[in-house]
Every structure is written in C-alpha cells, then in structure tokens.
Amino acid sequence: MSTPKKLFIKTYGCQMNVYDSERMAEALGGQGYVETTSADEADMILLNTCHIREKAAEKTYSELGRLKALKKDKPDLKIGVAGCVAQAEGAEIMRRQPAVDLVVGPQSYHRLPEMEAKTRTGATALDTDFPEEDKFEKLASRPKAKRGPSAFLTVQEGCDKFCAFCVVPYTRGAEVSRPVSRILDEARDLVERGVREITLLGQNVNAYHGAGPDGSDYTLAKLIWDLDRVDGLERIRFTTSHPNDMTDDLIEAHGTCAKLMPYLHLPVQSGSDRILKRMNRSHTADSYLRLIERIRAARPDIVMSGDFIVGFPEETEADFQATLDLVEEVNYGYAYSFKYSTRPGTPAAERAQVDVAEADDRLQRLQALITQQQHAIQNDMVGRTVHVLFEKPGRLAGQMGGKSEYLHAVHVDNANVEIGQIAPVRITSASTNSLAGVLV
Numbered sequence: 001m002s003t004p005k006k007l008f009i010k011t012y013g014c015q016m017n018v019y020d021s022e023r024m025a026e027a028l029g030g031q032g033y034v035e036t037t038s039a040d041e042a043d044m045i046l047l048n049t050c051h052i053r054e055k056a057a058e059k060t061y062s063e064l065g066r067l068k069a070l071k072k073d074k075p076d077l078k079i080g081v082a083g084c085v086a087q088a089e090g091a092e093i094m095r096r097q098p099a100v101d102l103v104v105g106p107q108s109y110h111r112l113p114e115m116e117a118k119t120r121t122g123a124t125a126l127d128t129d130f131p132e133e134d135k136f137e138k139l140a141s142r143p144k145a146k147r148g149p150s151a152f153l154t155v156q157e158g159c160d161k162f163c164a165f166c167v168v169p170y171t172r173g174a175e176v177s178r179p180v181s182r183i184l185d186e187a188r189d190l191v192e193r194g195v196r197e198i199t200l201l202g203q204n205v206n207a208y209h210g211a212g213p214d215g216s217d218y219t220l221a222k223l224i225w226d227l228d229r230v231d232g233l234e235r236i237r238f239t240t241s242h243p244n245d246m247t248d249d250l251i252e253a254h255g256t257c258a259k260l261m262p263y264l265h266l267p268v269q270s271g272s273d274r275i276l277k278r279m280n281r282s283h284t285a286d287s288y289l290r291l292i293e294r295i296r297a298a299r300p301d302i303v304m305s306g307d308f309i310v311g312f313p314e315e316t317e318a319d320f321q322a323t324l325d326l327v328e329e330v331n332y333g334y335a336y337s338f339k340y341s342t343r344p345g346t347p348a349a350e351r352a353q354v355d356v357a358e359a360d361d362r363l364q365r366l367q368a369l370i371t372q373q374q375h376a377i378q379n380d381m382v383g384r385t386v387h388v389l390f391e392k393p394g395r396l397a398g399q400m401g402g403k404s405e406y407l408h409a410v411h412v413d414n415a416n417v418e419i420g421q422i423a424p425v426r427i428t429s430a431s432t433n434s435l436a437g438v439l440v
C-alpha cells in the first residue's frame with residue numbers, strides 16, 4: 001500500500017465551518033488522504049475561511065502568504081481555499097495569491113475529490129456555483145470511527161433575511177433545509193460512534209422547514225422531538241436562531257423536552273429600533289424583550305446569549321444607550337459583541353460610517369457590561385448542582401472537563417468518570433472562564 005497523502009485543514013469562522021471541515025476531510029479521505037495537524041507535513045492544505053468581518057477575511061491572505069513558502073521545499077504541495085471568502089472572492093483569490101491551486105465555495109464541497117484530482121495534473125480548480133444538487137447527499141458518508149461526545153450537525157444552511165450589514169446571504173446562498181430522514185440517520189450514526197450531544201446548526205436554524213418522512217414540512221421543534229426519541233442521544237442544542245423564527249412550538253419545547261438544553265443564542269444586534277430598522281432586522285427591541293419573557297416563562301432557568309454590533313452606520317450615542325438598556329434588561333449569560341465592519345456589496349457599506357474611535361469606545365463599554373453579567377451568572381452557579389457531560393481530561397492530572405446544561409465549562413479534580421458520561425456536579429467556585437466542582 002502506498003503511504004497516504006496528508007491533509008491539513010485550518011478552520012476559521014462559525015461552527016458551520018467546523019462541521020464542513022469534517023465533511024471535507026471525509027470527502028478527501030476517499031482520495032487517500034489522512035488528516036494531519038501539521039501544515040509542514042501536508043500534501044494538501046485547505047483553509048476553510050470566514051468573510052463576516054474584514055479582519056476575518058484578511059486572515060486568509062496573511063495565512064496564504066505564510067503557507068506559500070512551504071511550496072519551495074515541496075513543489076507537489078497543493079493549497080486550497082474553501083468557505084465564505086472562497087465564495088465571495090472566487091478567482092480573485094488566485095490573482096492575489098498565485099500559490100493557490102483550488103478555490104471551492106461552501107455549496108460545492110461534494111465536488112472536492114474531482115477538483116483535487118484536477119490540481120494533481122498541474123491545473124487550478126475553481127468552483128463557486130450554487131448547484132442544484134444537495135452537497136450533503138453527495139458527500140461521502142462518514143467513516144465509522146469513534147468520536148468525541150459532542151458533535152455538530154448542519155440541518156439548515158443559507159439565509160434569506162438580508163440584514164444590511166451581513167455577507168452570509170451572499171456567501172451561503174438561499175435558505176435550504178435538509179430532509180428529516182437524513183438528519184435522523186446522521187444523528188443515529190453519530191450516537192453509534194459515541195456522540196451524546198448534538199448541536200443542530202443553521203445560519204437561521206429555527207427557520208428550519210425540512211421535508212418530513214410523510215412529505216410534510218417540519219418545524220425545528222418537530223425535528224427536535226424526533227431526535228428526542230433517538231436512544232443514546234442525551235442532549236440537543238441548536239444555533240443560531242433569529243428572533244422572528246422563534247415559533248410557539250419551539251418555545252414550548254424548551255419547557256417540555258428534557259433533552260433540549262436550557263441555553264439559547266438569540267442575536268438581537270442592537271437595542272435601538274431606529275438602528276434595527278436600518279439593519280433590516282424586522283423586529284423591535286420591545287418585541288425581542290417580550291419574546292424572551294415568553295421563553296423564560298417556558299424555561300425559567302434558561303441562559304440567554306446574544307450578538308451585538310456597535311458602530312453600525314448612523315448609530316448615535318442615544319442609539320447605543322438603548323443597546324446598553326436592552327442588555328441590562330435581558331441579563332445575558334454570554335454575549336458576543338463586534339465593531340461594525342464594512343462589507344463590500346452590502347447595503348450598509350454605502351452609508352455614513354461612525355467614527356472609529358467612537359465605535360471602539362462603545363465596544364469597550366458594551367463588553368464591560370456583558371462581562372459583568374456573565375460573571376454574575378457564573379458566580380450564581382456556585383453551590384448549585386449542574387449536570388456535566390464530560391468531554392476531555394482537564395489541564396491537571398486526574399482532572400476531567402466538560403459542559404454543564406447551561407454550556408458553562410466545568411472541571412472536576414480526581415474525577416472518576418468516563419468521557420461521554422453525564423454526572424451531577426456541585427459547583428464550588430467560579431473563575432473567569434470556567435467553573436470548578438465536585439461529583440455529587
């Protein structure tokens with residue numbers, strides 16, 4: 001047998017890219033590739049890229065600049081760019097960085113094997129189509145290798161919402177939901193391989209409307225109830241949701257489905273109605289707050305998470321103050337805040353930009369408030385018993401680490417537990433990024 005070729009994948013951006021990278025590795029596994037964690041020994045390097053903010057996109061080019069040097073010692077090395085920068089910039093990438101052999105957009109990953117073969121003839125390969133066929137159906141099925149207890153599973157992809165700042169509708173295309181039966185098959189397969197927790201992924205995961213076994217349209221809640229019946233699957237999560245797609249059945253499931261974890265990532269972006277309108281968000285600050293009230297009525301201990309953009313064009317100090325007010329009212333367990341980044345081709349790029357120093361200052365103030373809330377919620381866990389899904393050994397000998405139902409990282413010393421086990425843990429202390437506890 002010939003020695004297998006080595007594949008190095010570097011993943012940027014969101015969880016969907018993490019999932020896609022796993023699937024690309026599997027697809028190229030069929031071409032005789034095995035994964036390596038070292039770029040130096042790779043025969044093929046793939047960057048799975050993110051275009052969401054300028055900094056993210058520019059990382060692609062600085063990384064490519066470093067990697068091209070590897071070709072000097074290894075002329076057969078192939079370098080590919082996948083993901084959202086590939087989709088957004090296409091052939092431009094090869095013009096800017098001629099060391100690139102292959103550019104593949106997120107909807108064309110099932111074509112990777114033939115594209116790889118093409119690069120082996122010395123040609124370049126480019127595919128940024130939005131093909132009719134479903135890439136997930138055509139991607140090689142997973143090898144039956146054992147894997148960690150927590151896995152991602154993409155159920156929906158793309159976005160039809162067109163927020164004025166966002167590239168995702170252009171890089172991922174229109175909203176598409178995978179059929180229920182395929183998702184259930186994949187979930188059962190993951191469980192057989194050791195998975196206990198599945199996080200359902202979609203750019204607008206709660207807009208899921210895949211075809212059910214009887215041909216009827218499913219909601220995300222209906223899909224969750226089907227997954228609830230998969231033996232051996234203990235935990236279900238989903239991300240990212242849009243406030244307008246939080247349907248009644250989904251809110252109800254948070255109160256009644258024991259496998260659905262009490263954590264919800266529900267981005268709002270701003271607390272100012274004027275800005276929300278200019279963002280094309282089609283919800284108000286008040287409708288968002290009322291929605292959270294209903295979610296908390298269904299599941300009082302749910303931990304909320306969100307995303308915010310500060311310095312969106314035309315944002316005034318008063319608009320920003322409204323965002324701080326909303327954060328005060330919600331009380332987030334986690335929240336991610338970003339300085340607005342101008343993205344070519346999006347409507348907001350044409351508008352009056354906020355002064356950079358002003359935006360930096362707002363970002364700092366918002367992050368200070370969020371950090372304060374996050375720590376308070378973590379500190380509140382001390383003395384409580386949570387249930388931890390153990391995922392890996394901790395940093396110290398004998399330590400084991402995992403996640404609570406609220407998604408807090410928890411570690412336990414001298415823990416007599418197996419990876420993949422869920423066990424009750426009484427929290428004894430909270431530090432900046434994790435909780436410590438003892439097995440009950």
Ligand code: SAH
Nearest residue numbers: 165166203240267307308309338339340341
């Ligand atoms: N589909 C999800 C996530 C989209 S991207 C949603 O609708 O919420 C993740 C986050 O990146 C967004 O929620 C937003 O807060 C941020 N983001 C998107 N475009 C941005 C831009 N141009 N500048 C700064 N942050 C941005």
Ligand code: SF4
Nearest residue numbers: 159161162163166168
């Ligand atoms: Fe982007 Fe808005 Fe779609 Fe989220 S809902 S992916 S922020 S356009």
Ligand code: F3S
Nearest residue numbers: 013014050051052084
């Ligand atoms: Fe980035 Fe594309 Fe995800 S732009 S956030 S990798 S959908």
